[in-house]
Structures are given as structure tokens and as C-alpha cells.
Amino acid sequence: MTTRSPGGPPGRPAAFPDPTTVLHRCIAVEPEKFAAAHWGRGPLLSRAAELPNPAGFTDLFSPADADELLSRRGLRTPFLRVARDGQLVPAARYTGGGGAGAEIGDQVLDERVLELYASGATLVLQGLHRTWPPLVDFARELGAALGQPLQINAYLTPAGSQGFATHYDTHDVLVLQVDGHKHWRIHAPVLPDPLERQPWGGRADEVGAVADGPPALDVVLGPGDALYLPRGWLHSAQAQQSPSLHLTVGIRALTRYALVEELLTLAAADQRLRTSLPFGIDLADPDEVEPELTETVDALRDWLLRADPAEVADRLRTRLWPASRPAPIRPLAQAALFAGVDADTRLTVRSGLRWQLTDDGRRDASSNEDVDGSGGAGTATVTLWIFDRSITFPGQCAPALRALLTGTVSRVGDLPGLDDDADRVVLARRLLREAVAVPA
Numbered sequence: 001m002t003t004r005s006p007g008g009p010p011g012r013p014a015a016f017p018d019p020t021t022v023l024h025r026c027i028a029v030e031p032e033k034f035a036a037a038h039w040g041r042g043p044l045l046s047r048a049a050e051l052p053n054p055a056g057f058t059d060l061f062s063p064a065d066a067d068e069l070l071s072r073r074g075l076r077t078p079f080l081r082v083a084r085d086g087q088l089v090p091a092a093r094y095t096g097g098g099g100a101g102a103e104i105g106d107q108v109l110d111e112r113v114l115e116l117y118a119s120g121a122t123l124v125l126q127g128l129h130r131t132w133p134p135l136v137d138f139a140r141e142l143g144a145a146l147g148q149p150l151q152i153n154a155y156l157t158p159a160g161s162q163g164f165a166t167h168y169d170t171h172d173v174l175v176l177q178v179d180g181h182k183h184w185r186i187h188a189p190v191l192p193d194p195l196e197r198q199p200w201g202g203r204a205d206e207v208g209a210v211a212d213g214p215p216a217l218d219v220v221l222g223p224g225d226a227l228y229l230p231r232g233w234l235h236s237a238q239a240q241q242s243p244s245l246h247l248t249v250g251i252r253a254l255t256r257y258a259l260v261e262e263l264l265t266l267a268a269a270d271q272r273l274r275t276s277l278p279f280g281i282d283l284a285d286p287d288e289v290e291p292e293l294t295e296t297v298d299a300l301r302d303w304l305l306r307a308d309p310a311e312v313a314d315r316l317r318t319r320l321w322p323a324s325r326p327a328p329i330r331p332l333a334q335a336a337l338f339a340g341v342d343a344d345t346r347l348t349v350r351s352g353l354r355w356q357l358t359d360d361g362r363r364d365a366s367s368n369e370d371v372d373g374s375g376g377a378g379t380a381t382v383t384l385w386i387f388d389r390s391i392t393f394p395g396q397c398a399p400a401l402r403a404l405l406t407g408t409v410s411r412v413g414d415l416p417g418l419d420d421d422a423d424r425v426v427l428a429r430r431l432l433r434e435a436v437a438v439p440a
Contacts, residue, residue, distance in 0.1 A: 022141045024052055026174050026226045026249070040172070040193070040230050040253075043186055043217055048224025056224030057176045060134045063245055066156055069125060069132070074098065075108040079131060082113070084121040086165040117156070122163025125154040128247075130325075135247075140327060140352045142249065149323030151250040157182070157239040166211035166236040167200045172251040173229050177221040180244035182237045186217035189232035195257055200234075207234055221246065254320060262315040263307055272299040317356075321387040327351035329435050337439060341428050343413030343421040346440035349405050353436065356385040357401055384436065391434055397427055404431070410440045 027034050028050035038044040048056055069075055082089040091106065094116055098107040117123055129139035129152040143150040157163055159180075168189065175184075190206040191198060200207050211234060220240065221227060229235060237246075267273050273296065282288045327350055337345075349355070359382055382398045384391045384405075393401060399417030403409040412428045413421055431437035 022138075022145050025057075026051075026142070026176065027228060028226075034228075038228060038230075042230065043233060044228040045217065045219055046226040046228075048222065051224060051226065053224070057178045057247060058223075060138055060176070061128065061132060061154055061178060061245075061247060063156070063179055063243075065132065066123070066125060066154060066245065070108060070113055070123070071110045073131075074102070075131075076104065077106045077108070079126050080108050080113075081124040081126060082116050082121050083124065083163040084116070084119075086162075089116060089121060117158060120158050120161045122158075122161060123156040124163070125156070126151075128152045128154055136328060139249070140324070143324050144352060146251060148251050148253045149320065151252065153248050153250070154178075155237075155244070155246050155248060157237075157244045159239055159242050159244075162236065162238040164236070166207055166234050168194065168207065168232050168234050169229075169250070170194045170196045170199060170231055172231050172253060174249040174251070175221065175227040175229070176247040176249065177223055177225045177227075178245040178247060179223055180242045181220050181222050181240040182244040182246060183220045183240060184217070184227065184235060184237045185211075185215040186219075186229065187211055187213070187234035188216050189234065192232050193230075193255070194232045195255065210234060211236065252323065254316065258316065258319065259312060262312050263304060265315065266307065266311055267300060267303050270299060270303045273303065317354075317385075321354045324352075324354070324387070326353040326387065329438060334432060334435070334438070337432055338429050341412065341425050341432070343411070343424065345412045345428060346410040347404060347412065347428055347431065347437040348407065348410055348440040350436060350438050354387050355405060355436070357398065357405065358383050358385065359395075359398075386436065391436070393427075393430075400424065400427055404437060 023031050023034070026046065027038075027044060028046035029038070029044065034044065053059075070080070077091045077095055080094070081091075082094055094109060094112040095106045096109050096112075098104045113123065128135045129150060130136065135152050139150045139152055155163060157180075166185070166187070168191075187210050190203055190210055194200075216233075219227075277283075277292055281292070329350065380395050381392050382395055382401065384393065384401060396417055400409075400415035403414075403416055409415055412424050415424045415427065418424050418427065428437065
């Protein structure tokens with residue numbers, strides 16, 4: 001039997017956010033309309049007056065926050081990139097030693113950053129979904145609402161400057177204008193829906209030719225405005241009369257090609273597809289290759305018709321889950337709780353944790369919920385799969401695990417299926433140690 005995290009489609013985290021609260025910060029249409037009319041199809045411009053937060057996005061990140069990161073947080077590469085005249089500035093131009101007691105050579109040096117920024121360079125603060133607390137929380141909630149892993153970068157551009165030439169991204173983006181104004185020119189794709197292996201540099205001539213033509217969208221973003229761009233849409237942006245700060249939320253959605261990749265990986269189980277090509281075959285001769293190709297295609301077609309969706313889903317989870325971390329925990333505070341756990345302690349599952357509970361270590365995704373509710377109580381072991389590893393427990397722990405993970409029970413002494421409070425406390429301490437549970 002299999003139990004999955006509740007609150008949305010299988011594999012989504014517990015405490016699944018309501019898209020109307022987190023997504024409405026970024027789009028001025030209903031989520032259903034966004035999914036039907038814009039997601040992966042075309043741009044969406046949302047003006048600040050159409051969005052619910054009058055403060056715009058300054059609560060997530062501000063110019064003062066950027067200064068804090070650049071000057072007082074010991075920032076290192078690759079968390080900062082610098083671009084000027086469409087080219088990246090070598091990191092050695094703005095990094096160096098950290099001084100006494102910090103034996104590193106790639107710490108961001110604020111005085112060199114000042115020199116570059118004052119001369120017109122754009123600063124790109126990368127990975128803010130891992131380094132800046134408000135954006136850590138925002139990325140987790142928005143990623144859960146979209147069902148996709150996210151990354152967040154900030155772009156700080158001096159007045160009148162442009163960091164990058166016209167290009168396209170291989171992931172969807174949400175542009176959130178925080179401060180200043182930026183002029184965006186958007187053109188239709190030269191390659192719709194590009195894969196990560198198909199960056200714009202390989203089509204630079206096509207991109208340049210299209211960029212010289214009339215744009216599909218020509219707009220200036222001001223504070224609080226937002227812009228959604230599907231992957232592949234060409235764009236360039238230039239700061240106006242004052243410096244500009246915007247956030248770019250990169251949405252790294254899996255594609256159908258990911259299904260193809262996993263199907264081909266699983267196809268190695270078919271002996272016919274592992275067979276060596278004939279001895280002495282001339283691979284440059286189409287007449288010699290043709291019969292082998294025909295037989296291979298026939299074997300692949302037979303295998304694809306028997307492909308197991310559960311196996312494919314299992315492999316896709318190993319791609320998707322590690323890309324989105326659950327809510328941060330405080331290691332010292334969490335460790336201090338171990339000794340004090342008793343029957344009256346209340347725990348809850350770590351916010352945003354993706355999990356799946358299976359019997360006997362089988363990662364069988366054939367159903368969303370247990371049919372009979374046994375959940376492994378009669379088996380020797382159960383396995384809890386989370387974003388970065390699997391954890392095995394005795395089978396009798398299954399009812400207690402399911403009750404805690406689904407939020408049915410929070411008090412340790414109420415965990416079902418175990419013989420006494422001593423066993424319940426042992427399980428609770430292990431879940432705290434494994435960072436699966438946190439204090440309620």
C-alpha cells in the first residue's frame with residue numbers, strides 16, 4: 001500500500017498553498033485562466049494596480065537588502081554574477097580573499113562591486129531562494145502552488161544600462177519589478193519550447209534577426225508590475241532614468257522530453273535493445289544500418305506499449321523532489337528537543353516536505369491513498385521516501401507515521417499502532433532527528 005502527502009496532486013507537499021493567495025501576487029488573472037491561456041503559451045503583463053499587494057514586492061527584496069547581501073553577508077561566487085555590455089565580467093574582477101580566518105579566494109569584494117556598478121554593470125544576485133529568508137519562503141510556497149521547482153535571481157541595473165542582449169531562457173520566468181523602471185522588448189520565439197540543451201547561443205543569428213523586427217510586446221515595468229514569459233520568448237530589458245531592481249522567478253518545469261528520457265533509460269531492461277550490432281557492420285552505410293534500425297524501432301515500440309507509468313513516475317520524482325527543498329529547520333534548536341520529548345510533546349510534519357510511505361520498501365505509486373488503511377501494519381518494514389533519501393521503519397510504525405504525516409495526530413502519546421509511550425517517544429525522536437517532523 002502507498003500513502004502520499006495530502007493537499008493536492010500526488011507528490012505535492014503537505015500544507016499545499018492556496019494558489020489564490022501566493023500566485024495572485026504575481027498574476028492579474030485567475031489561476032485557471034492563467035493555466036489555460038498563458039502557461040507555456042504567451043506573455044502576461046500584470047500591472048501593480050491589478051495585483052493585491054499595494055507595497056509591490058519590496059517585502060520580498062529591496063535595494064537595501066541587496067546592499068546587505070553585497071556588503072555584510074560574506075557572499076561568494078556563484079551567488080553573484082556581473083554583466084556589462086552583454087558579456088559576463090570575469091569573477092576575478094570582483095572577488096578576492098576573505099581576510100584573516102577566512103582562507104578563501106572567491107569572496108565578493110564590495111569596493112570592486114561598487115566600481116563595476118558605478119560604471120554601468122548589472123549585478124545579478126543568484127540563488128536568492130536559498131540565501132534570503134523572505135524569498136526562501138516565497139519560493140517554497142509558489143513552487144508548491146505551481147507544482148514546479150523554482151529559482152530566484154535579482155537584477156540590479158544602473159540607470160540607462162542594459163545587462164544582457166536579446167536572448168531567451170530555457171525555463172519560464174516571472175519578472176517582478178521591485179524598484180525603478182525597466183523597458184522590456186518581447187519577441188516571439190525562434191524555437192518554441194526550447195529544452196535546457198537548446199540555449200539561445202546556438203541560434204544567435206536567428207535571435208538577432210528577430211530582435212531587429214517589431215516586438216510582440218513593448219512595455220515599461222514600474223514598481224509592483226509583473227510579467228510572465230514562457231520559455232523561448234525573446235526578451236531584452238533596459239533600465240530607465242533611475243536604477244532598476246527586479247526579481248526573476250525561474251520556473252523549471254519538466255517537459256514531455258523528460259518522459260522520453262526516462263522511458264529510454266527504463267528501456268535498457270529489454271534485452272533486445274541491449275543487443276550488440278552485427279560484427280563488421282559499416283555504420284556509415286545506410287543500407288547496412290536500415291535493417292538494424294527497423295528491428296530496433298520494432299523492439300522499442302513493443303517495449304513502450306508495455307511501459308509502466310508507476311516506474312516512470314518514480315524516476316520523475318527523483319528528478320523533481322530534490323529540486324525543491326522543504327521549509328528550513330534550526331539544527332541546534334531541533335537537536336535540543338530530543339531529550340525533552342515525552343507523551344505530551346506535539347509534532348507536525350515539516351512544512352513543504354514531499355513524502356511517500358510504502359510497504360516493504362516498494363515505491364509503488366499505483367494509488368493516492370491506502371484502500372484498507374493498513375498502511376504496512378502487517379509488514380516487516382515500511383519505507384518513508386522524502387525529497388533526498390529513504391528511511392526504513394519497522395512495519396508496526398506505519399499507522400503512527402501515517403497519522404503524523406497526514407496531520408491526523410500531533411500529540412506523541414496519541415500516535416496509534418505502537419505498544420506504549422516509550423515506543424512512541426523513540427519514533428518521535430527519530431522523526432525529529434531525520435528532520436521529518438518539527439515542533440507543532
